Amino acid sequence: MTNRSLMLKLLSAFLVFGAWEIAGRIPISYAFPTFVESMAALARMTFDGSIFHAYGETLKPLIVGVAISTVLGIGLGLWIGLSERFEWLFSPIFIVMQAAPLAALIPLLVMAYGIGLTSKVFVVCIMAMPVIVLSTSSAVRNTPASLKEMATSFLARDHHVLLKIVIPAASPVIFSGLRLGVSAGFIGAILAELKITPTGVGDIITYSRSIADYPSMYAAIFSIIVLAVLFLNLLEKIENLLFKGNDRGYVTD
Amino acid sequence: MSQTNKAFSDARPLDQEIAVSVRGVSKNYGSVVALKDMTLEFPRGQLTSLLGPSGCGKTTLLKIIAGLLKPDSGEIIVNGKPVVGPGPNRSFVFQDFALLPWANVMRNVAFGLELRGVAKSEREAKAAKYIKDVGLGGFEKAYPHELSGGMRQRVGLARALAVDSRVLLLDEPFSAVDEQTRRKFQEDLLALVANENKTFIFVTHSIEEAVYVSDQIAILLPRPSRVSEIIRPTSFRSKGVENIRRDPEYLDIVDEIWASLRSYVE
Numbered sequence: 001m002t003n004r005s006l007m008l009k010l011l012s013a014f015l016v017f018g019a020w021e022i023a024g025r026i027p028i029s030y031a032f033p034t035f036v037e038s039m040a041a042l043a044r045m046t047f048d049g050s051i052f053h054a055y056g057e058t059l060k061p062l063i064v065g066v067a068i069s070t071v072l073g074i075g076l077g078l079w080i081g082l083s084e085r086f087e088w089l090f091s092p093i094f095i096v097m098q099a100a101p102l103a104a105l106i107p108l109l110v111m112a113y114g115i116g117l118t119s120k121v122f123v124v125c126i127m128a129m130p131v132i133v134l135s136t137s138s139a140v141r142n143t144p145a146s147l148k149e150m151a152t153s154f155l156a157r158d159h160h161v162l163l164k165i166v167i168p169a170a171s172p173v174i175f176s177g178l179r180l181g182v183s184a185g186f187i188g189a190i191l192a193e194l195k196i197t198p199t200g201v202g203d204i205i206t207y208s209r210s211i212a213d214y215p216s217m218y219a220a221i222f223s224i225i226v227l228a229v230l231f232l233n234l235l236e237k238i239e240n241l242l243f244k245g246n247d248r249g250y251v252t253d
Numbered sequence: 254m255s256q257t258n259k260a261f262s263d264a265r266p267l268d269q270e271i272a273v274s275v276r277g278v279s280k281n282y283g284s285v286v287a288l289k290d291m292t293l294e295f296p297r298g299q300l301t302s303l304l305g306p307s308g309c310g311k312t313t314l315l316k317i318i319a320g321l322l323k324p325d326s327g328e329i330i331v332n333g334k335p336v337v338g339p340g341p342n343r344s345f346v347f348q349d350f351a352l353l354p355w356a357n358v359m360r361n362v363a364f365g366l367e368l369r370g371v372a373k374s375e376r377e378a379k380a381a382k383y384i385k386d387v388g389l390g391g392f393e394k395a396y397p398h399e400l401s402g403g404m405r406q407r408v409g410l411a412r413a414l415a416v417d418s419r420v421l422l423l424d425e426p427f428s429a430v431d432e433q434t435r436r437k438f439q440e441d442l443l444a445l446v447a448n449e450n451k452t453f454i455f456v457t458h459s460i461e462e463a464v465y466v467s468d469q470i471a472i473l474l475p476r477p478s479r480v481s482e483i484i485r486p487t488s489f490r491s492k493g494v495e496n497i498r499r500d501p502e503y504l505d506i507v508d509e510i511w512a513s514l515r516s517y518v519e
């Protein structure tokens with residue numbers, strides 16, 4: 001069973017990379033390298049250590065931003081979900097944040113916080129937080145009323161209801177919000193490096209494009225995607241570990 | 254022998270203590286009158302059915318007794334004390350089971366004890382006993398979605414039994430099972446009433462079921478919601494479960510209840 005799904009994953013990766021290779025060989029554009037060329041560039045950057053150095057830079061705002069967005073986003077989401085008043089106060093802010101054109105906000109951020117880490121963390125948070133907050137709050141609001149009533153009838157206190165009913169019931173939606181938020185955070189981190197100051201992976205992309213070293217540019221982009229996929233898989237593992245049985249469907253709905 | 258038995262059961266209503274009494278309870282949902290000045294008494298150690306057409310306020314009454322809903326007026330007395338909220342002396346079996354989908358049978362059954370802060374080993378030992386009692390031995394590690402409707406219902410029953418409260422409130426607990434299982438459950442319920450000294454308040458839609466399992470049947474009628482009559486079967490309860498459905502009194506009571514309810518169905 002697991003072998004079979006692994007096989008399918010490998011097959012789909014093979015198809016994508018094959019298509020990439022063929023597209024690069026035609027070539028569809030002068031600026032589009034083949035898969036093999038890109039991998040060679042990735043191997044070169046790995047061996048001379050430049051990619052690790054770049055990620056050392058890129059991961060800083062990413063990790064800080066994602067951590068802040070997770071903690072603050074889930075906290076705010078729970079709060080908004082549990083109280084009508086806070087929904088009125090905060091919900092519009094996050095809906096606007098989610099819809100806002102980030103590129104237009106970046107100059108404002110730079111003006112306020114300079115070109116350092118703070119601005120980049122902000123960009124990551126703006127990208128990642130709204131979806132985490134909004135999905136957490138809607139998940140909390142949709143907690144099955146019958147489960148809350150059941151807990152109350154068995155003498156649950158408020159904190160019991162929150163910890164033993166609301167959070168586990170909301171966790172699948174919270175985690176899917178987290179997955180979306182984290183992917184958006186990755187985009188935010190790269191966007192910040194492209195738009196604010198070229199550092200880390202954003203620097204590799206900008207620099208290699210300027211000297212027309214397209215294999216290196218695509219190698220950098222490819223590595224980000226791989227990292228994001230690995231991270232999302234890790235998140236899924238954590239979810240399964242924390243809330244075993246939650247993927248087993250709801251019987252009371 | 255049968256005569257002494259009959260004399261004994263005739264006398265019961267008088268010397269039974271009252272475990273739960275509902276005094277002048279009214280409840281409105283906006284403009285809908287769910288309960289109007291309802292007064293009803295539930296003798297200790299017996300099973301009382303609430304029987305009546307849909308929408309006559311059975312669930313509402315049960316939830317008010319449980320302390321999950323506040324009545325607009327009137328009061329509920331349980332073991333001499335007025336109800337102000339949920340308490341350890343009452344436990345609820347929900348019509349829609351209300352099991353935690355992320356918890357296995359063991360944790361679900363032990364959930365009431367978990368909320369009371371009982372240590373894990375102790376509560377699991379207790380839960381294991383009740384899981385066996387309801388016939389789910391071997392399913393401790395199963396998750397609710399792996400169980401049939403009837404099995405889930407039994408998990409809900411075991412959870413209510415595990416907290417060992419004096420009063421059990423059962424809201425249509427056999428609605429999700431097929432007729433054969435239902436008969437089995439009814440027999441189990443009779444055994445439970447006989448063995449555990451608990452007060453059962455049992456909501457059902459089925460006239461036959463109510464007459465079969467009850468010491469006392471309260472017929473509720475809607476619009477305005479009220480108790481129309483209270484029936485206490487006397488003779489067949491002591492004759493053994495196999496013979497109840499053939500007993501003339503059983504058949505008479507079923508007919509009588511149907512006669513008084515049929516006008517509300519059309």
Ligand SMILES: Nc1ncnc2c1ncn2[C@@H]1O[C@H](COP(=O)(O)OP(=O)(O)OP(=O)(O)O)[C@@H](O)[C@H]1O
Pocket residue numbers: 282285286287305306307308309310311312313314
């Ligand atoms: N939360 C609610 N909000 C508004 N009206 C309600 C609510 N709950 C129940 N009612 C109304 O109160 C009346 C009694 O409802 P209740 O659920 O107690 O009936 P019931 O006797 O349990 O019916 P059934 O046999 O169909 O379960 C119904 O008319 C219903 O429409």
Ligand SMILES: [Mg+2]
Pocket residue numbers: 311312313
């Ligand atoms: Mg009901």
